[in-house]
Amino acid sequence: xxxxxxxxxxxxxxxxxxxxxxxxxxxxVLQGIDxxxxxxxxVVVLGRSGTGKSVLIKIICGLLKPDNGLVEVLGKEVDxxxxxxxRELRLQVGFSFQNSALYDSMTVRENLAFPLVRNxxxxxxxxxxxxxESVLNxxxxxxxxxxxxxxxxxxxxxxIGIARTLILRPQIMLYDEPTSGLDPITSIEINNLINxxxxxxxxxxxxxxxxxxxxxxxxxxxxxxxxxxFIKQGTFGEVFSTDDERIQNFYKYNFID
Amino acid sequence: xxxxKSGKYFIAKKxxxxxxxxxxxxxxxxxxxxxxxxxxxxxxxxxxxCYQVGYQSLFLITLTxxxxxxxxxxxxxxxxxxxxxxxxxxxxxxxxxxxxxxPLVTALIAAGKVGSNIGAELGxxxxxxxxxAMEVSAVNPFKFLVVSRVLATxxxxxxxxxxxxxxxxxxxxxxxxQNEMTSFVSFFQAAFDKISFLDIFASLIKSIVYGFTxxxxxxxxxxxxxxxxxxxxxxxxxxxxxxxxxxxxxEILLVQITNSFRP
Numbered sequence: 001x002x003x004x005x006x007x008x009x010x011x012x013x014x015x016x017x018x019x020x021x022x023x024x025x026x027x028x029v030l031q032g033i034d035x036x037x038x039x040x041x042x043v044v045v046l047g048r049s050g051t052g053k054s055v056l057i058k059i060i061c062g063l064l065k066p067d068n069g070l071v072e073v074l075g076k077e078v079d080x081x082x083x084x085x086x087r088e089l090r091l092q093v094g095f096s097f098q099n100s101a102l103y104d105s106m107t108v109r110e111n112l113a114f115p116l117v118r119n120x121x122x123x124x125x126x127x128x129x130x131x132x133e134s135v136l137n138x139x140x141x142x143x144x145x146x147x148x149x150x151x152x153x154x155x156x157x158x159x160i161g162i163a164r165t166l167i168l169r170p171q172i173m174l175y176d177e178p179t180s181g182l183d184p185i186t187s188i189e190i191n192n193l194i195n196x197x198x199x200x201x202x203x204x205x206x207x208x209x210x211x212x213x214x215x216x217x218x219x220x221x222x223x224x225x226x227x228x229x230f231i232k233q234g235t236f237g238e239v240f241s242t243d244d245e246r247i248q249n250f251y252k253y254n255f256i257d
Numbered sequence: 258x259x260x261x262k263s264g265k266y267f268i269a270k271k272x273x274x275x276x277x278x279x280x281x282x283x284x285x286x287x288x289x290x291x292x293x294x295x296x297x298x299x300x301x302x303x304x305x306x307c308y309q310v311g312y313q314s315l316f317l318i319t320l321t322x323x324x325x326x327x328x329x330x331x332x333x334x335x336x337x338x339x340x341x342x343x344x345x346x347x348x349x350x351x352x353x354x355x356x357x358x359x360p361l362v363t364a365l366i367a368a369g370k371v372g373s374n375i376g377a378e379l380g381x382x383x384x385x386x387x388x389x390a391m392e393v394s395a396v397n398p399f400k401f402l403v404v405s406r407v408l409a410t411x412x413x414x415x416x417x418x419x420x421x422x423x424x425x426x427x428x429x430x431x432x433x434x435q436n437e438m439t440s441f442v443s444f445f446q447a448a449f450d451k452i453s454f455l456d457i458f459a460s461l462i463k464s465i466v467y468g469f470t471x472x473x474x475x476x477x478x479x480x481x482x483x484x485x486x487x488x489x490x491x492x493x494x495x496x497x498x499x500x501x502x503x504x505x506x507x508e509i510l511l512v513q514i515t516n517s518f519r520p
Contacts, residue, residue, distance in 0.1 A: 058389075063389055063392065063393065088395070090392070090393055090394070090395040091395045095389075095390070095393040097386050098386075099385060101385060101386040101387050101389065102387075102390075104382075104385075104387070114391075114394070114396065115391075115394035115395065115396055118394075118395075119394075119395050164394070165393075168394065168395070
């Protein structure tokens with residue numbers, strides 16, 4: 001499928017965030033976030049529940065408006081876009097939800113066809129079917145094509161959710177807690193899938209998680225979010241080699257015996 | 258801090274919230290009119306929703322419409338008979354059913370059955386992030402979910418109203434036939450003798466307004482559901498309560514307007 005893209009050059013930032021603030025009433029969730037994500041880079045945002053990790057990626061894809069600060073995605077300032085421009089940008093940005101957010105009343109095939117037929121109206125029925133089968137093969141779930149979401153396991157739902165975003169061939173993938181609620185083996189399968197997607201589709205990704213195994217196996221860069229601010233960025237090794245008690249506590253409780 | 262706990266504070270907050278809500282609802286209605294004429298059109302979804310609305314309410318409407326016609330005739334008979342005017346029963350019943358009972362009964366049944374369903378369905382989609390998922394897939398959820406449902410209720414409630422009127426008249430005929438052995442043709446000739454074009458036209462307009470109200474209220478409440486499953490329940494419940502309330506207000510206004518056209 002050919003969708004008009006706004007590629008930026010290979011060395012530019014795919015996502016560029018400066019001084020980002022977001023509050024909900026008295027709850028100051030993000031307090032001056034700076035983040036740069038390069039082309040084809042996987043960035044993991046780590047942090048405890050309720051620290052605003054999901055809010056960050058919802059601002060990136062325009063689901064939430066920032067209170068203050070600059071958020072540029074593929075060179076476009078997200079909160080300045082009109083409806084049509086935002087829809088065009090969203091074709092380039094895939095979002096995998098924490099609970100998968102599959103459409104309950106539709107089969108897997110219909111879930112995958114839904115965004116495709118509405119964004120690529122020139123495709124024939126046969127081409128739509130081919131793309132659905134192809135993306136289901138990529139996530140290893142061809143056999144579920146006629147099943148309802150309620151008939152799928154948690155891991156399968158996550159995979160179908162990822163497949164639904166991949167069908168639009170986005171340049172950027174945003175994963176919201178991709179391994180939450182999954183057993184360790186399924187979590188590893190999802191981590192492998194994230195890496196597979198990156199290599200096959202050349203995507204840039206932000207992965208929101210509190211799972212250190214996921215962070216270690218999928219992230220080029222890890223950033224630690226604490227009290228609405230990034231307190232440390234670097235490779236997994238660099239971040240966790242620090243003496244900072246807040247980071248050490250996070251590490252310790254993730255691997256507690 | 259002390260001010261925050263005072264009664265004035267709560268009243269001011271309530272008034273504030275009311276106007277914010279009102280503005281929100283008006284924006285929602287305006288957005289519907291903006292989106293409804295803008296392509297692409299979700300024809301398949303509109304047809305599916307029309308089927309859902311009709312199918313969901315058909316059994317209840319048959320039952321309530323029939324019983325309404327039957328009972329209204331039975332209750333009206335003694336008063337008319339007292340004045341020797343039992344022969345006016347078919348026209349009295351026809352006027353009552355076509356002018357008021359059919360549009361109101363249909364709207365109230367649809368508000369309970371369809372409005373709650375729309376509120377719960379969209380509410381559940383909202384709290385499970387399915388609406389957000391549509392938005393990030395570059396699909397306009399308002400167009401797909403709201404426009405199709407509001408159009409379906411606006412189109413189907415008038416059709417259901419005609420059907421209610423028909424089964425209501427059948428119920429009335431059954432009672433009249435039992436008592437006076439009036440034939441089917443004579444009953445309907447007498448019934449429609451006093452019915453004017455204005456009666457039918459006004460009822461159709463009322464049903465269109467009620468259908469729109471049921472759809473837009475259900476969608477608005479569903480679209481703004483929060484707080485998980487509790488929010489879904491609240492959305493379904495408030496869809497029914499608010500649509501019924503608005504239907505009665507609209508009934509008063511529309512009756513006044515219609516009466517101003519009567520000779």
